[in-house]
């Protein structure tokens with residue numbers, strides 16, 4: 001049995017009049033996340049953590065932001081590609097842990113739903129996914145959402 | 156035997172006239188860390204990494220900042236709760252590695268003491284804890300302390 | 311068999327008229343990274359992740375920036391020291407995953423070369439190294455390069 005570790009980071013600025021989707025979960029909020037795709041900062045960080053763990057490049061390798069095909073893209077498509085790369089490399093997910101850093105909306109009340117949604121998209125149990133949140137104390141980042149994700153894989 | 160990975164992040168702004176405590180270690184410094192609790196940025200990041208590794212929520216789930224009970228709270232209480240969650244889930248700590256990002260005080264001279272303190276609080280050997288520090292070069296974050304923590308657990 | 315996890319972070323500001331070296335790879339670019347050493351933000355993050363995984367201090371412990379010996383130093387020297395510490399502790403690298411956060415230059419076109427260079431410096435296969443990149447969307451960090459690195463070791 002072999003194990004592998006991966007780490008992903010992402011950030012997107014908040015923007016009025018755009019739907020907010022984090023971890024594949026639509027969230028009621030006056031602002032969404034700007035980006036070439038749907039701006040799902042959490043799925044992007046997880047996607048990159050999975051790709052990095054099997055040394056398969058990153059989101060930008062597979063889905064260049066310069067390519068109009070990915071304009072407004074559903075980030076679940078990116079995640080699916082990463083899961084295929086993990087499978088092809090002969091690995092499966094042990095667990096995933098994440099942190100969202102954003103001043104609002106509050107994540108605690110929806111963390112359970114988000115965990116279920118992410119677990120479903122990853123094909124793992126909710127108990128194998130960690131969803132955590134922090135406000136960016138002292139960081140002057142109130143208009144942006146940041147996500148960190150770490151994954152452990154086994155063959 | 157099963158393994159799990161966790162990652163925690165935290166930040167707190169420096170504030171004059173507050174005692175500075177990092178990793179449970181009181182530090183002589185003209186400023187401390189602002190926060191609802193004692194602002195121990197390192198213990199918060201480790202606590203979240205432990206909770207995330209066993210998918211048990213985050214500090215905010217257990218200790219809402221809106222709850223006056225946790226005003227000025229000793230962060231060792233938060234860590235203790237996370238350690239109980241890890242034990243209940245059937246895991247124990249393999250090792251913990253951390254990075255502090257702050258312009259001052261200098262951490263190198265006190266890193267050994269901090270490592271012993273954190274190890275004691277975690278119930279592991281000092282050699283199973285990594286304490287590292289960086290100044291926030293180019294990041295315009297001189298007035299804030301940031302902590303990253305990663306943990307590896309085994310059942 | 312035992313396993314260990316490590317995490318490293320680094321940042322350096324861009325500066326005109328300095329050669330740019332990332333992951334040991336010289337890159338054609340009008341600006342390089344400021345720092346006491348050669349400013350190789352990626353090698354610094356990996357070096358710290360390795361040192362942290364075996365609880366051996368950090369770059370600053372071994373190579374104090376106050377020491378004129380390390381002015382303009384080749385960061386491969388730092389990495390070599392970390393690899394020795396890992397070996398002395400009885401561990402070897404399973405895999406390394408990294409993220410570079412910078413607005414430019416574009417990393418995708420050179421990620422393959424960078425991966426080979428880093429793998430060679432670490433003494434592992436390119437398939438055991440992840441090189442990923444993000445632009446700092448919303449973070450107001452266009453003039454700085456940030457690197458995150460995570461490592462998994464086994465004895």
Ligand SMILES: [Mg+2]
Pocket residue numbers: 010011012035039040041044
């Ligand atoms: Mg993104």
Ligand SMILES: [Mg+2]
Pocket residue numbers: 165166167190194195196199
């Ligand atoms: Mg905190």
Ligand SMILES: [Mg+2]
Pocket residue numbers: 320321322345349350351354
């Ligand atoms: Mg550096």
